[in-house]
Amino acid sequence: MADVLEKISAVQRISGLLDNNLSKIEEGLPAWVNQIRQPALKAFQRMGIPGFRTENYKYTDLTRLFGNENFRRAYVPDDFEVDLSEVFSCDVPEFDTHLILVVNGWYDEKSNRNTTYPDGVVVKSFRRAMIENSDLVMNYYAKLAPVNEDPLTALNTMFSQDGVFIHIPDHVHISKPLQIINILRSEDDLYVTQRNLIIAGKNSQVKLMICDHTLMPQQFINNNLTEIQLGQDAVADIYSIQNQHNKTASLSGIYVHQEQGSQLVTNAITLHGGIIRNNLKVLLDGEYASAKICGLALSDKNQHVDNYTNIEHIKPNCESNQLYKNILDDNSTGGFTGRIHVLPYAVKTAAYQRNNNVLLTNAARMNTKPQLVIDNDDVKCSHGATVGRINDEALFYLQARGINEKEARLMLMFAFAHEVLAEVKIEKLRDVIDKLVNKRLRGEVSKCHSCAMDCIR
């Protein structure tokens, strides 16, 4: 009963925040953006704070997180004196990216202003895009991510003010990867809302890295939502590296809409974080579209990592392939919900899913829920899930060859993790992540050698 009371009050409190700060939140933004806030609020109030009674959040109870927080909200960007991009200057050879810096959910105009992009590629603050590119943005905003499906999405739409906007025009192949660095930096506990929109035009190609970092020991909740539109034959690789401290709650949503022949690769690597929930929804809404979706989470202490995927096969001849792995140590908990939904007319669908998990201690816990919802007969679909331990025979094999047990275990764990990492197509990035994962498994702080900050560049 107390639980229920808490839930209601948290919803009321958050609704109140919207009402009380509405003028600050809405200031300067076009009416069509602000119009969606009220329906979002209604949807949020209807769905409430997701907890174990919400089927999709069965294994990630957020009622306590929201029940207890009374964090500051940054309705205007915090003013920093240091130019953060200086901090990240590093000299990894032949691995440079277009750097996009986001601080506390706000696009950092100061550090980003000097970057130029080739071939008409537009990268700007989402806020400015909503104002300056209204015609384009309104086609996708809150349409790829409808507010009535998920409470966190509704919550994001209620408070969304800024983030990153990327537009790759038709037929443009941008060879240098784009890298969004999300930094959480605050003197007090902070709640962050970030909203991104990525539009890849017809036959365009883009590689995008998203790195999440916390720079301060304060508590953070980061509600981050990205809508991605892939035009016909567009190719997008999206890699995200979550490396935050253990007091951070990262609640992220990615919604992808794919048109005919488009190809998507996503890979979510979770190294550190407190409560992590990644929602990913992919609509395969054009024939011959394909999606390769991967994730790796290494967790220890009291961490919680939950990956939720929902792949909707709407049109015929599409292919999706999911691979998620977790290694859980100490008291950490992991969750995975993978849903493949094949609609009645999506014939000749191929949809695969695999989820493998290793538990290192008895206190660690893994909950997995792979789901197939198939409404047509001309499909090839499968899913597999395993939870287990390091293979005794493999361990013995290595030990018999003079490798000590600890090292042998690490080797096997690394090999287990590497299957996911092998899907990273940027070679330099793969090497860097390989190193980070190796260090992470050894229990060392995963810092990139060549950087001052614990990020990868």
Place this chain on the structure above:
Amino acid sequence: MSVLFVTGINSSYFEIIMEDQNKLLNEVTQRDYRFGFVSDIETDTIVKGLNEEVIRIISAKKDEPEFMLEFRLKAYRRWLTMKMPEWAQLKVPEIDYQDIIFYAAPTQQAKYESLNEVDPELLRTFEKLGIPLEEQKMLSGVAVDAVIDSVSVKTTFKETLAERGIIFCSFSEAVKHHPDLIQKYLGMAVPINDNYFAALNSAVFSDGSFVYIPKGTRCPMELSTYFRINAQNTGQFERTLIIADDDSYVSYLEGCTAPMRDENQLHAAVVEIIALNRAEVKYSTVQNWYPGDKNGKGGIFNFVTKRGICMGIASKIFWNQVETGSAITWKYPSCVLMGDNSVAEFNSVALTNNYQQADTGTKMIHIGKNTKSTIVSKGISAGHSSNSYRGLVRVAAKAENARNYSQCDSLLLGDSCGAHTFPYIEVGNSSSIIEHEATTSKIGEDQIFYCNQRGISTEDAIGMIVNGYAREVINKLPMEFAVEAQKLLQISLEGSVG
């Protein structure tokens, strides 16, 4: 079984197959329910509706001791506070519990000494069903406890069993003669507050079967109960309790049919199995309640709670089921593996056609050390039906070396049906190994083509493929059931491929 779809075969050939299949599909969908007839037996029913008074009447009619009435009333009061579960992948029309007759017993309740005394009409019913009691008695050595509309009519082979101390009787008889056993074990595996339908059953159950196998006894024959819903507007709520004492073994069979009715009838049964140290219980069922007509009208709502507890060390429970009937099936035979080294298995074939809906699966709860469970689920959906597997494998933190293997395959026949898989895996022990795999596919044209090439007609080929697909499970059934199950599958599926 993973069926691959291979393109590149001559397209005109495809059209022929499709045409054939559509024709066959029509034939099958227009097939009438084989067991659709109404036995003209006098039945003793009470007024429609449910309240405390009705429960008191049921209890009084059955001449039950006080503790049973208490049990029922407690369950009823609990049921009033519960809500119909909505999580299943089912569309259930609202059920009006006040429009159901909760008790219907065939009259002439005298205990028969020989078959001659049994109502001849009833015997004819059994003959139509292909279950002649006499023949079975002589030829197959199966003891049958036939339950019509929830009251046990005749139990055969009772004397043979009694010699070994085995108790196999109707539930009401057990309440009268073995109240201590009932009091001790009733509600142990399925407590009254377990779920909505278990609570309802606990409140109003009319009869069922009771089995007790004493220590160190191997039951010499398969025990079998036959359920059938006969009277109109009645709900059937039977309760089965199987107790296998230390080092015992029993194989128990249950079969069900219901005559054709336009309106939906409710069936909410509870089955409880208790296996003590080193005991082994094999529970097999073939469910063929009336599934409704080809437009989805009528049919049985089958909401069943089945659970076994491996209480002792190295106890074993096997659930084998073939589900072909009912308009709606909601059924999750489960096992709680409490004792160390205990073993559980769940083998299921679920077939849905026309507008049938099935949401079925199992739960395996690993608590003891070195426990093992295996799940094999084969779903076959045809027509406009929807067939879901829903299962849970949970490993408690102390369940060292727990092992589970789950395999859930779905076969789709026709482009308007659905096959869904919802497994839940919750693991809290690092030494356990849990594996789950699921595939969904249709019968490959290449497989049919292969058979055709060898002179096997499309219809036979489909029969062969489906039978091969379900073989793994059917092989686990006792001989008598395996034959019946195979026939059922064939009747239900001949040619219904799209």
